[in-house]
Amino acid sequence: MIIELFCKEQLILVYFIQSILHKIIKMAYSLLRIRKVSPFRISRVLQADKASLWRFHLEPECAQFLRLGVFTRNYGKILGSSNYDFTGSEPSSSFDFTDLTCPHTWYPIARRKKRKVILHVGPTNSGKTYNALKQLERSSSGVYCGPLRLLAWEVAKRLNKANVPCDLITGQEKELVEGANHKSVTVEMADVTSVYDCAIIDEIQASLMVGCKQRGFSFTRALLGIAANELHLCGDPAVVPLVEDILKVTGDDVEVLTYERLSPLVPLKVPVRSVSDIKTGDCLVTFSRKDIYRHKNTIEKAGKHLCSVVYGSLPPETRTAQATRFNDATNDFDVLVASDAIGMGLNLNISRIIFSTLEKFDGTETRDLTVSEIKQIAGIAGRFRSQFPVGEVTCLHKEDLPLLHSSLKSPSPIIERAGLFPTYDLLSRYSQAHPKLGLYKILEHFVENAKLSSNYFISNVEDMMKAAALVDELPLKLQDKYLFVVSPVDINDEISGRGFAQFAQNYSKTRVVKLREILSDDTVKVPRTPTELKELESIHKVLDLYVWLSLRLEDSFPDREVAASQKSICNVLIEQFLEANRLISHIPFSSKKLRSRRKF
Ligand SMILES: Nc1ncnc2c1ncn2[C@@H]1O[C@H](COP(=O)(O)OP(=O)(O)OP(=O)(O)O)[C@@H](O)[C@H]1O
Numbered sequence: 076m077i078i079e080l081f082c083k084e085q086l087i088l089v090y091f092i093q094s095i096l097h098k099i100i101k102m103a104y105s106l107l108r109i110r111k112v113s114p115f116r117i118s119r120v121l122q123a124d125k126a127s128l129w130r131f132h133l134e135p136e137c138a139q140f141l142r143l144g145v146f147t148r149n150y151g152k153i154l155g156s157s158n159y160d161f162t163g164s165e166p167s168s169s170f171d172f173t174d175l176t177c178p179h180t181w182y183p184i185a186r187r188k189k190r191k192v193i194l195h196v197g198p199t200n201s202g203k204t205y206n207a208l209k210q211l212e213r214s215s216s217g218v219y220c221g222p223l224r225l226l227a228w229e230v231a232k233r234l235n236k237a238n239v240p241c242d243l244i245t246g247q248e249k250e251l252v253e254g255a256n257h258k259s260v261t262v263e264m265a266d267v268t269s270v271y272d273c274a275i276i277d278e279i280q281a282s283l284m285v286g287c288k289q290r291g292f293s294f295t296r297a298l299l300g301i302a303a304n305e306l307h308l309c310g311d312p313a314v315v316p317l318v319e320d321i322l323k324v325t326g327d328d329v330e331v332l333t334y335e336r337l338s339p340l341v342p343l344k345v346p347v348r349s350v351s352d353i354k355t356g357d358c359l360v361t362f363s364r365k366d367i368y369r370h371k372n373t374i375e376k377a378g379k380h381l382c383s384v385v386y387g388s389l390p391p392e393t394r395t396a397q398a399t400r401f402n403d404a405t406n407d408f409d410v411l412v413a414s415d416a417i418g419m420g421l422n423l424n425i426s427r428i429i430f431s432t433l434e435k436f437d438g439t440e441t442r443d444l445t446v447s448e449i450k451q452i453a454g455i456a457g458r459f460r461s462q463f464p465v466g467e468v469t470c471l472h473k474e475d476l477p478l479l480h481s482s483l484k485s486p487s488p489i490i491e492r493a494g495l496f497p498t499y500d501l502l503s504r505y506s507q508a509h510p511k512l513g514l515y516k517i518l519e520h521f522v523e524n525a526k527l528s529s530n531y532f533i534s535n536v537e538d539m540m541k542a543a544a545l546v547d548e549l550p551l552k553l554q555d556k557y558l559f560v561v562s563p564v565d566i567n568d569e570i571s572g573r574g575f576a577q578f579a580q581n582y583s584k585t586r587v588v589k590l591r592e593i594l595s596d597d598t599v600k601v602p603r604t605p606t607e608l609k610e611l612e613s614i615h616k617v618l619d620l621y622v623w624l625s626l627r628l629e630d631s632f633p634d635r636e637v638a639a640s641q642k643s644i645c646n647v648l649i650e651q652f653l654e655a656n657r658l659i660s661h662i663p664f665s666s667k668k669l670r671s672r673r674k675f
C-alpha cells in the first residue's frame with residue numbers, strides 16, 4: 076500500500092516535471108522559429124539563393140517560402156491568401172502545387188515594399204525608354220531589364236558612358252564594372268532577391284502579348300518580383316488595364332504617364348512599284364530568311380544600292396554590326412532588308428518602312444500581322460533627331476495599303492492576360508511527391524492542371540517539353556534536367572537540337588563536356604552558299620549554348636574561352652559573307668510569290 080502510494084506520488088512528480096519540460100521545449104522551439112525569420116536569417120538565405128540563381132538559373136523565390144515556413148504562413152495571412160501555407164519541410168502529396176492563383180505571394184521581398192510603379196506608355200519613338208533611363212541614371216542603385224541582349228548591351232554602354240558604372244548580365248555574359256550599383260540585364264536574369272532604388276522593365280508588352288507565349292513569364296516574374304522603390308514599366312498603352320489590375324493585390328502605387336510620338340509618321344498612299352523606287356534610308360520588311368536574301372539580291376542587282384540585313388537567327392553581334400553599317404552615312408550599304416527582328420533593340424536610321432507583305436508564318440500557320448506588330452514595325456521609321464526626322468511607311472503591294480492604313484489608325488487591342496509559369500521549386504516539390512515522373516510529365520501536369528486567376532495564362536512551354544523529352548532519357552537529376560530545359564536552345568533548329576542532345580548526353584555520362592568532342596576543327600568554315608551560311612548561324616547557336624552552360628556548370632563545360640573565340644570567328648565569317656555580296660550568284664531570282672508585273 077505504502078509502496079503503491081509512493082509510486083503514485085512519484086508518477087505525479089514525473090508527470091509534473093515532464094509537462095514543465097514540455098512547456099520549456101515548446102517555448103524554445105517557438106523562439107527558434109521566430110529566429111528563423113529574423114532579417115539576419117532571411118538575408119543569409121537570400122545570399123545563398125543569389126549564388127544558386129547565377130549558377131543554376133533556378134528561381135530562388137519559392138525556396139525562401141518553402142524554407143521559411145512561419146514567415147510564409149504569416150505572409151499568406153497578411154496578403155489574405157492561404158495559398159502558400161507550407162508548414163512541413165517534406166512535400167505532401169495532398170498539397171495542390173498547381174494552384175498558381177496568387178503569384179504575387181512568391182516574392183516576399185518585393186511585397187515588403189510599397190513600390191511606386193510608373194507606367195510610361197505611348198507609341199514607338201515617343202521617348203518612353205529615354206525618360207525611364209534618366210530616372211535610372213539619377214538613382215543610387217538600379218537595374219534595367221530588357222527583352223533582348225541587344226537592348227541590355229546598349230543600356231550598359233549608355234550608363235557607363237554617362238559615368239554611372241553599370242554591370243552587364245545576360246544569360247551568356249557577366250561583365251562586372253568596379254563600383255557598379257547599377258545593372259543592365261536581360262529580363263530572365265532579373266534578380267528578385269536584391270533591393271534597388273530604381274528598376275526599369277522595358278517593352279513590357281512583350282511579356283503580355285499572345286505572340287510571346289514562351290518568354291512572357293519572365294516579364295511577369297520581374298513585374299511582381301523586383302524589389303525597387305521605383306519601378307518604371309515602358310511599353311504599349313494596351314497593357315495599362317492589365318498591369319493596373321495585376322498590381323491591385325500588391326499594394327503598390329501606380330501612375331500612368333502617356334507619351335506622344337516625337338517625330339511624325341506619314342503613311343503613304345502609293346506603294347513602292349519597282350526596285351528603281353528604292354532610295355537611301357529605306358527598310359524593306361519581309362518575314363522569311365529566304366525572302367530577305369531574295370530582296371537583297373534584287374536590289375543589289377539593280378546596281379544603285381547595297382543592303383544590310385537583320386533577322387532573328389543572325390547572331391546578335393552580327394545584327395548590331397549590320398545596323399551600325401546601315402546607320403553609317405559614309406558607306407554604301409544604305410538600304411536595309413529585315414524581318415520583324417528590327418522591332419526591338421536596335422537603333423536604326425530608317426526613313427521609310429516598306430512592308431513586302433502583311434502576312435507572317437508564325438511557326439504554326441500563316442497569319443495577318445496584328446495591329447500592334449504593324450504599328451511597332453512602322454513606328455521605327457523617322458527616329459527622333461536622326462538624319463530622317465519624318466518617317467514614312469508603305470507596302471510593296473497596293474492591296475495591302477488599306478490594312479496598313481487602318482492598323483496605323485487603330486489602338487492596339489487591350490492585352491488581357493499575362494504569361495505565368497511555376498518556379499523550379501514548385502516543380503521540384505511536385506517531383507518529390509511524384510518521384511516516378513520525368514520532367515516532361517511534370518511540365519505536362521502543370522500545363523494541363525494549373526489553376527490561374529483571370530489575369531494570367533500558363534505560358535506555352537512546347538519547346539521546353541521537347542527538350543524535356545530528350546533529357547528524360549538520360550540519367551540526370553531533376554535540377555540538371557531543368558537547367559538544360561531552360562537553356563536558350565533553339566530546339567526546332569536541327570543542328571542546335573543535335574548540339575543540345577550531345578551536350579546533355581556527354582554531361583550525363585562523364586560530367587565533363589569538351590568542346591572538341593562535339594565540334595571538330597573544320598566545323599567553323601567559310602560559308603560559300605546561303606545554305607552554308609544558315610549552317611554557320613546554327614553552329615553559332617550551339618557555341619552560344621556551350622557558353623551559357625559553362626557559366627552555370629563551370630567544371631563540366633571547361634572550354635568557355637574556346638567557344639567564345641569560335642563564336643567570334645563565326646561572326647566574322649558571317650559578316651564577310653554578307654559584305655562580299657556573294658549572294659547574287661547563288662540565289663535564284665524567281666519565286667512563286669513574285670507577281671509578274673512587279674520588279675520585286
Ligand atoms: N528628350 C529627349 N532628348 C533627346 N533625345 C531624345 C529625347 N527623348 C527621346 N530621345 C531619343 O529619341 C529616340 C526614341 O526614344 P526612345 O527610345 O526613348 O523611344 P521609345 O518610346 O522607348 O520607343 P520604342 O517604343 O521603340 O522603345 C531615342 O534615340 C532617344 O535617345
Ligand SMILES: [Mg+2]
Nearest residue numbers: 203204205309
Ligand atoms: Mg523604348
